[in-house]
Amino acid sequence: MDRSNARYQRLGYLALNVSDLERSARFYEDIVGLQRSETRGNSVFFRCSDRHHDIVLHKAPTPGLKRIGWQMEAATQVQTLEQHFHGLGIPTQRVSNREAVDLAIDGGFRMREPTTGVLMEFYSHMDTASEVFHPGHTKIERLGHVVLASADMAETEKFFAENMNFKVSDRIENGVVHMRCFPNPLHHSFGIGAGQAAQLHHVNFMVTDMDDIGRANTRMKSHKIPIVYGPGKHPQSESVFFYFLDPDGLTLEYSYGMEEFPEQDARAPRLFPMKVESVDHWGGLPEPDFAKVGAIETAET
Numbered sequence: 001m002d003r004s005n006a007r008y009q010r011l012g013y014l015a016l017n018v019s020d021l022e023r024s025a026r027f028y029e030d031i032v033g034l035q036r037s038e039t040r041g042n043s044v045f046f047r048c049s050d051r052h053h054d055i056v057l058h059k060a061p062t063p064g065l066k067r068i069g070w071q072m073e074a075a076t077q078v079q080t081l082e083q084h085f086h087g088l089g090i091p092t093q094r095v096s097n098r099e100a101v102d103l104a105i106d107g108g109f110r111m112r113e114p115t116t117g118v119l120m121e122f123y124s125h126m127d128t129a130s131e132v133f134h135p136g137h138t139k140i141e142r143l144g145h146v147v148l149a150s151a152d153m154a155e156t157e158k159f160f161a162e163n164m165n166f167k168v169s170d171r172i173e174n175g176v177v178h179m180r181c182f183p184n185p186l187h188h189s190f191g192i193g194a195g196q197a198a199q200l201h202h203v204n205f206m207v208t209d210m211d212d213i214g215r216a217n218t219r220m221k222s223h224k225i226p227i228v229y230g231p232g233k234h235p236q237s238e239s240v241f242f243y244f245l246d247p248d249g250l251t252l253e254y255s256y257g258m259e260e261f262p263e264q265d266a267r268a269p270r271l272f273p274m275k276v277e278s279v280d281h282w283g284g285l286p287e288p289d290f291a292k293v294g295a296i297e298t299a300e301t
């Protein structure tokens, strides 16, 4: 089977499962700084951009990751990728018209990534919201990246590289692989961490101001929200990071700054040794609750 030459615009959105919808909705609005846009049944939509949504929270018994949405460059890319998966014998499901309307997308399809079981959705257009996004206490620039833990990092990397045309930006030996959804220039929109089993590792929001990191530190402390890593500095993307827990214990990250790659003649991936300073240039260590909660939902089709 040929490699895929799929092309993406961006990490589109994440659907997260939370155990107490209203408690989490308040947290993502008041503490994280997302704008709540609408509620439909057991789902609440949020945005940190001018698009219809960046995050959807779903009420579910087990907190974690329901789905990853990838926005592709064009509808033809979506069709070609679907055919590529069919060629591999991987089942796909079309997004129903009703769901496409709810999600404000132009249809598309879903498939389950075989090495982690995560459900992914591919589409090429999401409607813009009726009003521009006005950031609140935190100048969130975008939904930045999602990292999954995998029991077989090498196989997960291989799947995303060969079948989805993601490019490796950097690796920490036996620890993390950072990948960009080509030709999106961000150092990574996706990452794979080493784990005992597949799970959600963390969700990242990029902020536009170093002060957002400092203020988050003060805000989390005053609301007694667990800070699980940072402030620190990642040597890979060169971002200043700050990780904290949502009410279910899911790990969220704010980061400031990120290397960008050209489409052509990009530098080769680097290999960092497994040591503290390869993850935090300032030498900090994560708390035990860092990236511990986050089941990958396997029930939905």
Ligand SMILES: CC(C)c1ccc(C(=O)O)c(O)c1O
Residues within 6 Å of the ligand: 147, 176, 191, 193, 202, 204, 234, 235, 236, 237, 238, 239, 253, 255, 279
């Ligand atoms: C998975 C970890 C802790 C990690 C490492 C490096 C970066 C980066 O370079 O931006 C991250 O965002 C991470 O989450």
Ligand SMILES: [Fe+2]
Residues within 6 Å of the ligand: 145, 147, 202, 204, 253
């Ligand atoms: Fe991250």
